Amino acid sequence: MDKNMTPINKVSFQDKMRSYAKHPGSLILLILVILAAVITVVTLLFLVGYILISGVPYLKPSLFSIEYNSENVSMLPAIINTVEMVVIALVLSVPFGVGAAIYLVEYAKKGNKLVEVVRLTAETLTGIPSIIYGLFGMLFFNIALHWRYSMMSGAATLAIMVLPTIMRTTEEALLCVPDSFREGSFGLGAGKLRTIFKIVLPAAIPGILSGIILSIGRIVGETAALIYTAGTVTGVAGLMDSGRTLAIHMYVLSNEGLHKNEANATAVVLLLVVLLINGLSSLVAKRFEAVK
Amino acid sequence: MRTREKIMEYVFLLAAVISIVAVALICVFLFANGIPAMHKIGFADFLTGTDWKPGNDKYGIFPMILGSIYVTGGALVIGVPIGVLMSVFMARFCPAKLYKILKPVVNLLAGIPSIVYGFFGLIVLVPFIREHFDSNGQSILCAAILLGIMILPTIIGASEPTIRAVEQSYYEGALALGATHERSVFTVVVPAAKSGILAAIILGVGRALGETMAVMMVVGNQPRVPDSILQGVRTLTTNIVMEMGYATDLHREALIATGVVLFVFILIINLCFSAIKRSGKE
Incomplete structure (x- = not known):
């Protein structure tokens, strides 16, 4: 360098x-x-x-009261919803993303046509803007699957959105694991599956983690994909209820124009959270580089 | 034991196929819901009509197409020179210590959510333009500046590595012929990285074209053909977000059709991006 x-x-x-x-x-x-x-x-x-x-x-304590009302404009319910959204979206997308990467790196043979198609579609998914994801989520999850406005359909939409990120970072992390690890494991008589789960994956964990944290940052900051899937209802939401995340809360506040100061304060919290998450991601990635 | 191995291989295969399924589902659902509306309105009327008046059943999205092109073009005018020069600086000019600071700065810019960018535009850029220009502030100019900032990390993140990856011998050869450091970099290294830089710019176009929330807060959202960059317009993306909340029937389908047009634009840009990346590798 x-x-x-x-x-x-x-x-x-x-x-x-x-x-x-x-x-x-x-x-x-x-x-x-x-x-x-x-x-x-x-x-x-x-x-x-x-x-x-x-x-x-x-930034006042009343902004963090348990209950939202138009008096205190509390963002705490939105924060709780955001955490909920992150957890569901990751539960939905991490297994698929990591599984796909394992297939691409460990199983697929060179020159496999399927691999090229998977790469191409993953690239396409990366380029699709969030509003298109929002439209699709509304048409598919809300209407076709009758999930209506719900945290679940929002999370499912976001899961597709972050899938390529998780896939790509996992793939890179797996490729970084030296072949001698695998050969050593095979040499000791372990099967392919055992080698993947006991040897390759543990070595690749930090790389995978940095991709997951990056995805969390995207989920926390997302608005356009959620407005018409998860909706904008205030208050802590259950799985199948409509609820707003912090980013949507911020959007509604600044759009209404009634609570300018509260919108300002919410922007601070949102910005700090996202910056913190991204910093954490690059820190983990750097650790990974150092270990490698 | 062997059967378990085999089963798990198929499980992983299934996971890999998910992204194909997702793209297929997105295409099917968008097109199935959007194309009929285009047909009802008439393809030509829909794409080239200059009137968007849902109340009168007039659905022409030409102003929005134009709005998206203007705003994206403006963003490129601002973002590309700064982004490419910044990449050159990071790859070939700045000392290693400074690079350690600049890289996180670019990552930070990339991580800021678009709603926060939009809010910044609303409370800083819009009043600034209102005061200094003959405009109410929410305008093409404002959206272009904001998007120009937003596509910076996209362009830098993609073009800096390609400039860095150019063979050192090219640079050394130019120096040996007596060129200054700057001249060597700009006449030999940068042209050698041009396909990578072009790919980075296309990535920026995609980001600018698809950006919704930030643009919506600063662009004014009037569906009209503008005659000055100080006027407000509406883009394809904001058209969807603005009206989807209360639209019904044909109006709603027309909004989905707007999404289809945007989607097709994005797919074309994606194809260009892959093509350039592939040609750069050969």
Whole structure:
């Protein structure tokens, strides 16, 4: 990695300035490139800073009361629903995602046509925007399966949405497990299944975990796919009840425009939770790299 | 023991097939619910009609198609130069220590939920444009700026590795011929990575085209053919979210048909993306 960063010809600062005087085009390019980096960083800092500064003063204990009413605009029921949504969606998608990855890496033979189709469809799923998932979820789970507006149909929709993420990260993690592990296990007389569950999967757990955490971040931040599947009813929801997650709660608040301060505070909580989850994911991924 | 092995292999196979089933189901349900409406309205009237008046049974989504194209185009104008230059900076200019800070920054940008972006646009960008331009704030310009920021991490995340992956000997050769560091990078390394960069931009197009909540909060949502970037428009995505809540009968089907049009756009973009990625590998 480092060899890309450091120029191979060491030049002093003065030489560099002299060179730029001779090649003003290079100087302009350098300035443009640095400008792009500054814009990116400043944008992020401004965005996060602005949301925090305008929202933190409105974080009040009443925002976290057990019961929601239009007086306290509590976000606690929405938070509970979000956790519920994450758990159901993961229960639905992790077995399939991990199973699919195991098939692709451990069972499928080279040049298998099916594998190419699976890859292509997984790629397609990655590119589909969340509003299309929302439409599909509404048509399939809510109407065709008669689940109506419910946490269940929202979670099922999100499960399909995060499936390619889980599949891809698991696949990468499995590919990173050295073949000598498998050979050693076979050599000791273990069958394929035992090798997968006792040797390969445990070694790949951190990689799989980072993919799952990434998916959690997506589920927590999702809105468009949930509005017409899980609905926007306030209050803690059961499996087959309509309920709003924190992101939807935030959307409804800012859309109504009645509770601007509460919307600000909700934005802070949502932003921090998602950033924390994403940070955790890259931390786990980095651990995995280090172990590898 | 052997039968268990065999059974589990089929279980894994079943899991692998799920993504195929999912794509097939999505296609079937969208098309089955959307195509009849297009037929009833008339394909030409639906796609090229400039009037969207559900009350009068007029369903023309041309303004929304145009709106999506304008907003996406605007986002590219802002996001592509910054994104590509930033990728070049990260891959070829910044010292390793700075890279360790910049990489998480880009990841953070990617992780922020679109509803938070939308909220930021609503409380910062919209008032800013209202004050400084002759506009009520919710406009193509505003959506373009916001989407430009949102597609940055998509573009950087995909193009930075391809610029980094260009053979070091290309760069060294250019340096040896007397080119400056900047010139070597921009005339030799970047062109060598162009298929990867193009793929990254297409990924950005897909993200911008499909973005819903953030756009909805800042774009104004008037279904009209705009004559200035300071006017509000409605995009394909926001058309669905705005009206699905109360739509019935043909109106509802027309909204699903809007989703079908968006879906077809996205599929075309996906195909382009795969094609470019594949041609880049060869």
